[in-house]
Amino acid sequence: MNILSFYRSPIFLRIVFVLSIAIIFFIAAVTYKQINALTNSSNQVLNTYNVAVELEKMYTYINDLETAKRDYIASNDQTIKFAIKIHQKEIEKALLKVEKITKGNKTQREYLKILRSLIKHKYYIVNSILAKDYSNGILGSTELNNDFLSGKKVMYDIRKVINKMITIEESLLNKRNSIYKDNQKTTPLYIYLTLLITLVLLVLSYVKMSKDLNNIKSYNNELLVSNESSNLSEIVGNYGTWQLNLDTNKYTFSDNEYRLLGYEPKAFKANLDDFMKHIHPDDYEMVKEVTLKMIYQEVLPSFTYRIYKTNGELRHFRASGRVVTKSEERILIGTTTDVTEVIIANQEIEERNRILESNNKELQAFNYVASHDLQEPLRKIETFISRLIDKDLDNLSESGQQYLSRINAAAGRMRILIDDLLQFSRTTRAEQVFMKTDLNELLENAKQEQAQLIEEKKAIINNETLPELEVVPFQIQQLFSNLINNSIKYSKENIPPVINISITEVDTESDEKINSITNTKFYKIIFSDNGIGFEQEYADKIFTLFTRLHNKDEYAGTGIGLAICKKIIENHKGYIFANSEIDRGSTFTIYLPKEI
Template sequence: MPLRFITNSERFLKIIFGLTLFVVLVMGGLAYRYVKELTKSIDEVQHNYEVHILLEKMVSALKDAESGKRGYIITKDSTFLEPLLTNSDTFQYSLAQLEELTKKNPEQQKNIEELRTKVEKNLAIFQKTLQLANNNNIDSPEFIEAFKEGRRTMNSVRFKIKQMAAHETNILGTSRAKSYKNLNNAPMVVYYVIILSLLILLLTYLHISRSLKILKEKNELLETFKKSTTQSEIISKHGNWIWHVEDNIYEYSDNLYRLLGEEPQSFEPNLENYLSFVHPDDIEKLTQHVEEMKENEDLPFIHYRVIQKNGIIKHFKAYAKLLVDSDGYKRLLGTTADITDEIENYRIIEKRNLELERSNKELSSFNYVASHDLQEPLRKIQTFLSRLEDKEKDNLSNNGQLYIERIKSSTSRMRSLIDDLLQFSRTNKSEEALADSNINILLETAKHDLAEIIADKRARISSDSIPSMRVIPFQIKQLFLNLLSNSLKYSREKTAPIITISYSRTNASALPNVKYSKYYAYHTITIQDNGIGFDQEYAEKIFVLFNRLHNKTEYSGTGIGLSICKKIVENHNGYITAYGNPDIGATFTVYLPIT
């Protein structure tokens, strides 16, 4: 699974978890807030209820005291004074409780002080009227005035108590309104929070579902990749291993066991067990490499041998690179390959190179023989023929003279053939270094070597200016020489040869019959003549060694010249093509890579 996918999934789930936790905390806070508001509202209702009860008790006590006072005044019965004396204590106690309940309310505290003053005044008036009544002064103006004053004081006490009750009622109403508003908002807020939570949970579910689907696909892909890797290890004869740096433990792939000739996971993957398979002559070297690996946490390419239990010796090549993950955990990922076949192939190639070197020496010996030993008898034959022709020509019959001419022609052809073979063998070697060369000068040099035949045939040769190239100068000169000689040789009778040499650049994609090229573009040199031409069906055959399209009696030649041209172009990683039209002319196109 890609690391980016895992990281993004973990980050997303952490964000979702954080949001969910936040929502839960918000919901808990809101619930706590509304429960607290509700508790506060209940406490306030209870508080108001207690205050009202006390106020009602006080009103009841005042009414009983007032009734007892009147009954006593009318009947002079002292039993009417008992409620007055009892309710007086009750009134004082209730007043003290009321003062305690409303201690956080400055306005009610003020009302209580006023109420206490009024009650005390009312009691004082009550004592005065009671004294006057005891003295039988109920008809005196003083008693009447005191009695009226008592009623007014009692009314003011009642009014104050009603005022205090009304104040408590207002407080209760405001508190209820506030609580009602909060409690009305609570379901809406909780509803929205629940909806948001459900959306978050739905989003989380969708993401987890998608992640699990992707994870399943990745796991299937990993499983496929694992099987493919296993097959690749088997086919390519290599095995993988991991060294966990901090823990100093190893992991071996199944195919690494197979490379050692063992069953997968047949022994514990550790260094000691592995070294038991290493060739005794390579143990010290490999151990030193392992120590350097542990010290440098790196393993460059190393080579060593192992011996399987069946006695077969295998050549191994190993390489490892350090990998550090996002947590800083270090692992050395290694690959060990069986290169026994490569070693054997290398030895075979070395053997073949030695054979090729011997063949080259033999070819060099042949070139020497061809250039010296074979040409020496030809020179003697030509010398004796010349002497025979000079001294015995008149004594020879016509048939004898014809035979001499045929021998001279054959020896000339033999010399040309040997020279061309030597030229082809030298052209077959491409050890000469490439050099920046003026192609125009090489072309002029080739024309200069052909000046005599050009003059004899009154040929006209025109050429474009050709840029400098990195070539083997001698071979390119030989290329021009052979192509120009070919056009001059195969010219039409009684028609002066006209040879046109043009230059252009060609993209690699436009090369004929070439599917792939490592070069981008090519120098293109075209040599066109007005000679006898050829059928296009022979366009490939004319480059084959010793292949001739015309009888040797019609046109001289050995059939090697165009083969030399092809070999020169191939030595330069180029291509040559031919296009012919009978009795109209031939066109040779040379493509040399631009480097």
């Protein structure tokens, strides 16, 4: 075995390791006895030095406080008060630190009491100055001079006390340095102990290095798997990652970042210029502006742009990123996602929405026009029926009169139906102007609309004061009118209807009906009556267009009124619920958002 082979062999490492143990053990035996004494004397010297340093720092802070006071007198700058408070805090911290490290020195503790008293007096002088106003020359020059010189004596006294304390520490420093030098003569024993500890650490380190090496191998395997998993995720997720070192302006692209552009991984050196060649001409300036903002302001908000792949295919990309600090280097980490399918899907949805909106407008127009056109023949029918009743009713047979009466009633119902359809069409049209309106006025207007019915039925309406809200006024008035009409229409026979209207302010946490719907704050308006009621199973069905729970001969109506109410509430991004029980009345609960 030659020398080089022996050096590389494990036997050489073992021999060196054993020799090191022997040498370290010998030196440790020599230094063992003196280590404690050397440590104690070293700490005492350091403690003495720290006291002197802290005292000087304290005086510096006090001097800064004096300077800030004079600056305030000279400039009357109110922001200096904040600096003065900071100086006072620094003085207190330094004072507490000196008290801590001189805890065992009785003489120094006495001087600290004097020093604290002087500092409190200094605070008093400074606070007196801060209480004055030096703007606009309010104070005379003599008073200004006095304020400038105030505190000079206390500064002198503080300096004097600090000097005495430093002198005491210097005396202690000389004594402790002498002890320290004596202990240094026996430092071989300390060295020996140190090397003994080093020996133990060396053994532990050797074991640790062996374990770490195995761990590193394991971590490298896991990292390899993780990298492969990340690469696979990028391929499946159709996105790539990139990094920009903001200090060196160097880019790094992941493999899939190249694939998104139609290249094989590492096809070119990662850089901005080659990437920008693929940007759609219409998006080039926008991407360039965002890129410059990203580099100089370290901001990369999410944005979408178009690119051409190497084969000429147009794709939509979305980029985003954030800055991280790694080993004092600023790295912008970003992702590039191919969102072409999402963009195309959104465009298709938007196109369908446009078609749907167009169809809705056509349906609304048809409903509105058809309802108007139906009124003309209905008007003629009603006119001829009226003439027949006025002139020829007596000439008709009894059955003919009954037929004519039924025709007249049917025409009346058709008139009501057309009016309700027109009203429903009006609530579904897009032209809705919201304005801040007093709901009390709308409620009063609704009562006036139903005044004849209220008087006939001797209805009693009790209501609390309603708020002002951003609403479509005519719709909310129609809502109130329909609900009042509905309660009076379905009242009990020979019992005056009583309608109670109450209001409370609620949020999603306090109301179980809407706690899973939204997090908006609402006004909850409740219409309750003492009418005939209905089965609760129909609570949702009654808001459907043309739904009636009673025979038309028993109760007049078209089944459109509550459907209009629901549509009005939906227009205002609110909610409406019904609760009822046969012969115990009905309750309609409305939720209108405080802000739309």
